[in-house]
Amino acid sequence: MSDYPISELKDKTPLEVANKPNIDELTSKGRAGQLNTVPKNFEPGSDVANMSIFGYNPQKYYTGRGPLEAGSMGIETSGEEVIFRCNLITEKNGKIDDFNAGHITSKEAAILIDDLNKEFLKNPVIDKFGDGKFYSGISYRHLFVKNGSKLSDLKTTPPHDIVGQNIDDFTNWNSDEFLNIKNIMLYSKEVLENHPINQERIANNKKPANMVWLWGQGLKPSMPKFRDIFGLNGSVITGVDLLKGIGVFAGLNNIDVPGATGYFDTDYKAKGRYASDALENNDFLFVHVEAPDEAGHAGSIEEKIKAIERIDKHVLGQIMNNITDYENYKIAILPDHATPIDIRTHTRDPVPLAIYSSFEEDFSDNVKVYTEKSVIDGSLGIDKAYNLVSRMII
Numbered sequence: 465m466s467d468y469p470i471s472e473l474k475d476k477t478p479l480e481v482a483n484k485p486n487i488d489e490l491t492s493k494g495r496a497g498q499l500n501t502v503p504k505n506f507e508p509g510s511d512v513a514n515m516s517i518f519g520y521n522p523q524k525y526y527t528g529r530g531p532l533e534a535g536s537m538g539i540e541t542s543g544e545e546v547i548f549r550c551n552l553i554t555e556k557n558g559k560i561d562d563f564n565a566g567h568i569t570s571k572e573a574a575i576l577i578d579d580l581n582k583e584f585l586k587n588p589v590i591d592k593f594g595d596g597k598f599y600s601g602i603s604y605r606h607l608f609v610k611n612g613s614k615l616s617d618l619k620t621t622p623p624h625d626i627v628g629q630n631i632d633d634f635t636n637w638n639s640d641e642f643l644n645i646k647n648i649m650l651y652s653k654e655v656l657e658n659h660p661i662n663q664e665r666i667a668n669n670k671k672p673a674n675m676v677w678l679w680g681q682g683l684k685p686s687m688p689k690f691r692d693i694f695g696l697n698g699s700v701i702t703g704v705d706l707l708k709g710i711g712v713f714a715g716l717n718n719i720d721v722p723g724a725t726g727y728f729d730t731d732y733k734a735k736g737r738y739a740s741d742a743l744e745n746n747d748f749l750f751v752h753v754e755a756p757d758e759a760g761h762a763g764s765i766e767e768k769i770k771a772i773e774r775i776d777k778h779v780l781g782q783i784m785n786n787i788t789d790y791e792n793y794k795i796a797i798l799p800d801h802a803t804p805i806d807i808r809t810h811t812r813d814p815v816p817l818a819i820y821s822s823f824e825e826d827f828s829d830n831v832k833v834y835t836e837k838s839v840i841d842g843s844l845g846i847d848k849a850y851n852l853v854s855r856m857i858i
């Protein structure tokens with residue numbers, strides 16, 4: 465939800481404009497600061513940033529985004545199999561026109577992914593090494609698994625970073641094994657371009673999912689359990705496989721919330737209700753809402769402000785109403801990374817952080833509202849994001 469000043473908002477950020485009384489109340493009673501969630505040697509992304517926030521040093525445990533999502537989807541892989549994140553994208557004139565194929569539905573996507581597998585089995589020459597397999601996920605987010613640990617070294621690019629740019633510029637690979645990945649991506653276009661699902665989408669003025677884009681690959685990670693590090697049990701509430709996957713590898717429980725979509729239309733009230741209930745039997749709860757990030761990628765000021773206000777009212781508001789029964793608790797509020805409206809992709813800017821503690825006297829500092837600027841004067845000085853959880857449980 466953090467952003468840069470926007471001219472349409474008279475040089476204010478969405479956080480400065482949104483009505484968010486609950487977030488501001490916790491900030492004013494708590495402490496604030498900035499947090500660097502992405503170490504310098506990593507690209508800014510939700511994978512690395514969230515892993516850090518969960519208390520895991522990405523330098524030690526991060527192997528790629530695909531493997532984390534595979535954890536959520538229950539895909540078992542051997543030590544040699546490389547897991548790619550596979551986007552269904554819209555390709556136009558050799559460029560990425562849309563990184564999410566018009567937010568294609570999971571139902572349509574499942575048919576396309578299934579047909580890709582059938583075509584690949586029929587034509588093993590396409591995958592020169594003959595062992596790749598697609599797995600369908602949610603909306604445009606899917607996976608592709610293939611043997612060959614060297615594939616982890618391939619330099620791939622997140623498609624949301626290169627919308628409008630030439631595909632060839634980002635698939636300029638040299639070895640046979642790497643070029644095979646490019647062939648798979650290009651061949652997917654032949655399978656998908658005239659697919660009935662896409663013909664129907666075009667007829668309904670929707671973007672076709674006419675190609676796959678492979679990125680974020682790596683081998684299955686090995687992570688210690690959250691309970692073994694912090695001595696707490698816990699759960700995760702999220703609409704996206706990436707966060708569920710981190711939960712799986714951390715040995716946390718994933719709570720499925722009906723209506724949680726990972727998009728603007730997510731059921732905020734249901735998330736708030738399930739979160740409040742979950743506090744009864746969890747020491748630790750991680751509640752994630754994807755919508756402000758999606759608003760950033762879509763360049764929508766209105767959706768970002770709406771998402772912040774809905775998180776405040778329906779998620780945090782419900783939690784705050786129901787949490788008063790507990791004697792001791794702490795709440796941290798933060799985005800995993802910024803996705804500024806102007807640039808429509810992630811940045812490595814430090815994110816605003818507020819922590820409220822119900823039981824520490826004189827806990828508050830001088831920060832009264834939660835914005836990118838105001839927290840700079842706060843007293844929290846957490847040097848590494850993976851120390852946030854330990855900071856909260858002391």
Ligand SMILES: O=C(O)[C@@H](CO)OP(=O)(O)O
Nearest residue numbers: 509510511605624757761
């Ligand atoms: O899943 C993804 O492809 C990206 C873009 O939507 O998600 P995030 O911005 O959370 O990294």
